[in-house]
Amino acid sequence: MRKKQSIHDIAKELKVSAATISYVLNGKAREKRISTALEKKILNYVEKYNYRPNMLAKSLRIGKSKVIAMLVEGIDDPFFASITRIVEKEMSQKGYKTFFASTENDPMVTIELIKVFRDAQVDGFIIAPPPDIEDSLLSLIKDNIPLVLFDRYFPELETSNVMVDNFQGTYEAMQYFFKLNYKHIGFVTLDSSQIQMSERLKGYKKAMREKHLLTCIQKISFELRQEQKKITEIIKKFLAKNGHIEAVLFATNYLSISGLEAIRILKIKIPNDMAIIGFDDNTHFSLFTPTVTAIAQPVRELSDQIVKQLMVRLNGEGAQAPKKTIVLPTRLVVRESSIPTKMITNVQNISG
Amino acid sequence: MRKKQSIHDIAKELKVSAATISYVLNGKAREKRISTALEKKILNYVEKYNYRPNMLAKSLRIGKSKVIAMLVEGIDDPFFASITRIVEKEMSQKGYKTFFASTENDPMVTIELIKVFRDAQVDGFIIAPPPDIEDSLLSLIKDNIPLVLFDRYFPELETSNVMVDNFQGTYEAMQYFFKLNYKHIGFVTLDSSQIQMSERLKGYKKAMREKHLLTCIQKISFELRQEQKKITEIIKKFLAKNGHIEAVLFATNYLSISGLEAIRILKIKIPNDMAIIGFDDNTHFSLFTPTVTAIAQPVRELSDQIVKQLMVRLNGEGAQAPKKTIVLPTRLVVRESSIPTKMITNVQNISG
C-alpha cells in the first residue's frame, strides 16, 4: 500500500521547495518566474505519479472550499431531484461541487445539517427551507455566508429567493376548471403555514370567492408526510363525504399521488366522474391512465436563477448587491385527467 | 459581520491554552486532568458563543473526515433514491455524513468524481460502478480506501459487493410467465456488458432454452439512456415487428417506463393482449392502469448490507477482513399487468 504523497514529499524528491511546486500547480509559474525547465520537470513528475493536492489543506489555507451545500425536502422527490441535478451540473461548470442532503422538511434535521455543512466550511447554501429555521438562516446572513432560498422563503428575512408564482399557479388552474364549467371544486393541501402552501391556498380561495362558490378544503397534517397510506385514507374519506365534488386540485406532488390512489379505491372515474389537477408535474403523469394534468414549475429556469443568484453572492464584489426575490410563472400542462370525454374535441381552445 | 472564532481566539479570551480547550471539547478533560471548574468555564463559553470547530482543520490533523461518498447512476432514479436515503440515515447514526453524486453511468464522469472525493479526503466510497472504471477502483483498493460496490461489480476485482441475484430474478419471473402459459416472451434490455445486465439476460435465456422456446431480444444502446423518446420508439418498432409476442420482460426501471409508453401508443391492451413484468419496482407502478408487476429488489436489506460491509472496511481492525460478495434474492411483486383477466380468479395459486 502506497502512502499518499504530499507536496513536501515531491519537494524532497525533486530537490526543490514546496512553494515552487505550489506555484507551478497553481499556474503562477510565470508570475513567480519559475524557469520553464523546472516547471516542465514538476509537471511531469506530478503527471507521472498522479499527485493531487489535499483539498482539506488547501481549503483550510485559502479559506474557500469550492463546495456548496444544497438542502431540499427529499432528493427522491421528482421536483427536487430534477432541480438538484441541473444545479449540480451548472455549479460544476463554475468550478463548484454541490453536496446534497434531505431535510425531510424537518426543522431539527435542517438546523443540524446547516451546522454540519458550516463546520465543513462550505462556501454557500441553497436551501428549500422547512418552517421555523429563521434563526439558523439569520446566523448565516449575519456571517455573510452566500445563501439562496428556493421553493419557499421567509418574507421577513432579507434573503435571495427563487420562487414560482404559487398564487397565480392555482388561480390559473381554477380559471381553467371554470372554463370547463366545474363549480364544485375541492382543494387538498397540507396543513402548513409555509408560504408556497399558503399562496396556493389563496389562489384557490380567491378564485372560488370571485365566482361566489363555496370552498371545500381538506388540509392534511404535516406529520403524516411520510405515511402515504394514511394520507390516502384521509383523502378517501374527504371525497366520499363530499360527493358533490366534480373536480379536485391537489396542492403538491405526493398529495396528487395519494389522491389518485384514493380515487382508484373509491372507483371514481377520472375525468368523467371527477376531474383532477396536481400542483407539480411528474415524469410519470403522462403514463397514468388517464394522464394527469399538472401545474408545472419551470425547473430549468428555476435552476438557472438559483445558480445565478448564488454566484452573485459568491463573488466578493457582488456579495453586497441587494437581495432579490425572483418569481417565475408556472405552466398548466393539460392532459386527460381534467377533460371530460364529451369535451375532448374542443380541448385546444380550452387549454390555450 | 462577526468573524468566525477559532480555538485560539477562545484561548486568548479565556486566558488558557488552545490545547486545554481542545481536550475539553473532545471529552478528554478527565484524562488530561483539566479541573472541573475550568472545564465548566470552557463549556459555558463554547455554548454561549456557539463555537464549532473547523472540520477542515480537524480532518486534516486527524486524517479522517467522517465523510463517505456515494456514487449512483442517478439520484433521481427511484431505486437509487431509496437506497441512498436509507444509507444516508444509517451512516449518520454511525457518525458519518454521506455525500452523493450521480455518475450518469458514465466512466469519465465517475473517474472524475472519484478523484474529486479523494481530494476531499473522504473516508470511504459506496459506488454503483459504470463500466470501464476498473483502474480507478484498483487505485482505491491499492491505497486501502474503504470501498463497497453495489448493484453491479467487477468479478475480476477483489472488492466488497452487495448485489441482488439478477439471474434468479429474471429466471423466476420467467417461470411465473410459464405457469401462466406464455410462450412467446420478449426481453427488452440494454446493450450493456455490465454484470447485473448480463445476469438478467442469462436468466431469460436459460429459462427459454429449458422450455425449447425461441428467444426474442431487443437490446437498446447505452448512449440513449437519457433519451426516453428514442427508447420508446425502438421498443415500439420491436413490439410492432414481433406481433406474436404475448409477454415482455423489461430489464430495468426506465425501460419499463418507455415500454409502457410504447404499448400505450400501439394501443396494445395490458394484460390481455400482452403481459408485462419490469425489473425493479417503482412506487408508481401500483398507480398505473393496470398496475405493474415487478421484480423488486430488497431495498432495505441491500442498504443494510452496504452499510455493514462499509463499516467493516472503515474499522481499522476489520479492514483486513476478507472481502465479501453479498447476494440477496429478489421478490416478484405480482400486480395486474401480468395476469390475463380470465385468470384473475386463480391468481393466488399462481403468484405463490
Added chain:
DNA sequence: TGAATTTGCTTAATCGGTTAAGTAAATTTA
C-alpha cells in the same frame, strides 16, 4: 524536611497546503 508524585495546565510540533518576504546569483545599467 527533602524527594517523589500528582495535579493542572502549557509548549510546540504537526497535518498539507499557500504566499509574502527574502536572498544568492546572474545580468544590466551607469
Added chain:
DNA sequence: TAAATTTACTTAACCGATTAAGCAAATTCA
C-alpha cells in the same frame, strides 16, 4: 567596475485544529 536590477528560486509564517511531551506548583510520602 561598482551599483542596481532581474532572475529563479527558498524560507518561514500561517490556516485551525490535535496531541505528545514538558513543567511549575501543590500534595503526598518517607
